[in-house]
Amino acid sequence: MQSHDHTPGQNHQELAYLPVPFPKAPPKKPRFAALRAWWDTAWEENGVLYTMWEDVLSVPEAGFRHMAPWLRAVLMVAGVSFVVLMAKAAGEVVLEALHQLLTAVPKVQVGVDTSSGVFAVVDQPVRTYIAQHAAGLPVEGSTVYTLWLLTGIVALVLGYLSRNNGVRAMWTAHGAATVFMVWTATPDTSRPVAVALAVLAWTFLSAFAMRGLTLRRPAARPVEITVQPEIHVPVQPPAAPADQHNGCPFRD
Template sequence: MQSNDHTPGQNHQELTHLPVPFPKAPPKAPRFAALRTWWQEAWEEDGVLHAMWEDVLSAPEDGFRYMAPWLRALLMVAGVSFVVLMAKAAGEVVLQGLHTLLTAVPKVQVGVDTSSGVFAVVDQPVRTYIAQHSAGLPVEASTVYTLWLLTGIVGLVLGYLSRNNGVRAMWSAWGAATVWMVWMATPATSRPVAAGLAVLAWTFLSAFAMRGLTLRRRVVAGRPAKVTVKPEIHVPVQPPAPAAEQHPHDSCPFRD
């Protein structure tokens, strides 16, 4: 018979120690379900990917001018990137070739008598000046001399062919620097003669490098000169009309 005694005893089981069941977790959604849903919707008739694919298919018929803006921008970026990569590669090849030219080809001894004749009057002082003032440079004196020589040749040829003012300015600076080096490196007894010959040689070559240079304004044949016409109307100020002179009889009250 079950006892009605509610006093906790040795055989009495406490309810507080019973385990409490936890609620079940909701089932997890399938992995990448949202991505799969977006992919299916994007390829529908009004989806983003479907519209982009239609733009790609119609691009050959539309041409570069009328194709989709995003596709035209993509092609332009790809083209510019390709040009930049090709220019970089070509620049590396050119710089490598120039470095080889400047370091391997010019095997000259600067500062010694390596030229003769009238050309030696200008060439030997330039070599001597470069040898004296290029000791602390990271390049050899022969490389500096070759750069000086190439600068003069390029300025002469391009000035004759292109008639560009920038090339002419380079040629003028090269000539002034050459005359200065000749003046500084030539002994004092023959300095004026050497500098004069350098100026004469540079002036003679300038007839080719500065061909077509003129200070007059160029007028192209068959093209009328631009004349600015500003129509203006000047109205002279009229002087005030003199007042009519009044006769003394006009103010008489007894006049008929």
Template sequence: MPSNDNTPRADRQELAYLPVPFPKAPPKEPRFAALRTWWQEAWEEDGVLRAMWEDVLSAPEDGFRYMAPWLRAVLMVAGVSFIVLMAKAAGEVVLEGLHQLLTAVPKVQVGGDTSSGVFAVVDQPVRTYIAQHSAGLPVAASTVYTLWLLTGITGLVLGYLSRNNGVRAMWAGWGAASVFMVWTATPATSRPIAVGLAVLAWTVLSAFAMRGLTLRRRVGRPARPARVSVKPEIHVHVPAPAPAPVVEQHPHSGCPFRD
């Protein structure tokens, strides 16, 4: 029966090739331990996140001019991005509306008797002139006629509201072009009457589009004199009193003398 005695003896051979146990690996740090440490340090008294949070809290009192530079940069980037997105959305809406308008324009008849009354005296010659001179253009004559109407309406409305010289110049050019088209497309027998009515209508509408326009040179009003508050005050110069003479006693006589 084998013995369980492990006492070393002379007749016992030790096995030198037995494997040596590996040292135990150091325990791993918990996951996100470094991140948690940084988070705690960032919210301490002098931490980065603590300073940024204080900048955010003091922003309403400091105003846009004196707030933290990083916060002002973030607000400016956000504002510019918002304006760009709004402009893009508005541009898409305007372009879609303009596309629908221009695609519906070819239904308008140009060169035909589609108007009546006094307005037809100006409108029908303009339609006829556009139909005759827009044959080789890449756009339809109806599109040109619609753009002509939009230009006149824009010049009339914006000239009345904004009083801008550029808009007034556009209105004047539109009126001159309209009178020229009426003169060219109207038969010779009735041309003077048609041109006269066109000029009269354009002049009446110019009273609104050219509102506030004057040929007189504007002279600025004289500046008001500055208000100076006069307070009668009397300043009397009082001289400083002269120092009194020093009287010394003579050591040998009892008579005083002056220095």
């Protein structure tokens, strides 16, 4: 049978071995497409970021009390964090200054005659008592003596300024401890005079530390009763309308 293919030297069966083209891969989505879509949606009207930005812009008019709750919470957390950081920094400075003060204190001699005058009547027995009873403590006796002085000064100043009962109690305990140390460390022959001078000095300073303290109970204020006479006039009922027919029994 004669073939209908007019191409010279070409076999019809070779068409089955031609290469088959592969399907094209789908185009890849650009990176961060979902993030970009969310970003565009969030900045649309009534979106999340759009609403938050509107809350921020309305702060000057709304004030702290009426601002958005989430913004108020952020400001409160930031404020508390700032206060904590400042308190920590201030505490480190105070502790460093106190450490330098206490490390320099041991140069002060304790238990010897380092004071003179009337102040020595109270000061020297206190130094002697602290030197005798601070031997087994992990701090130096001079440090204890400095803390004793600081406690008295702080209680005196704060008691005069604040009139706080807790500060007054601290001042009272400091005075009682001082009198006890003077009584214990003073020789028997001069003990009464030393204790008397210590009590007089503490009483004189107590006039400043316990300023405003009174043992009298505050007088009760009389209750003010205000009498305001009022006259209540009852509301009169409205008068009945007059009859249009002047009492005529016949009506239209």
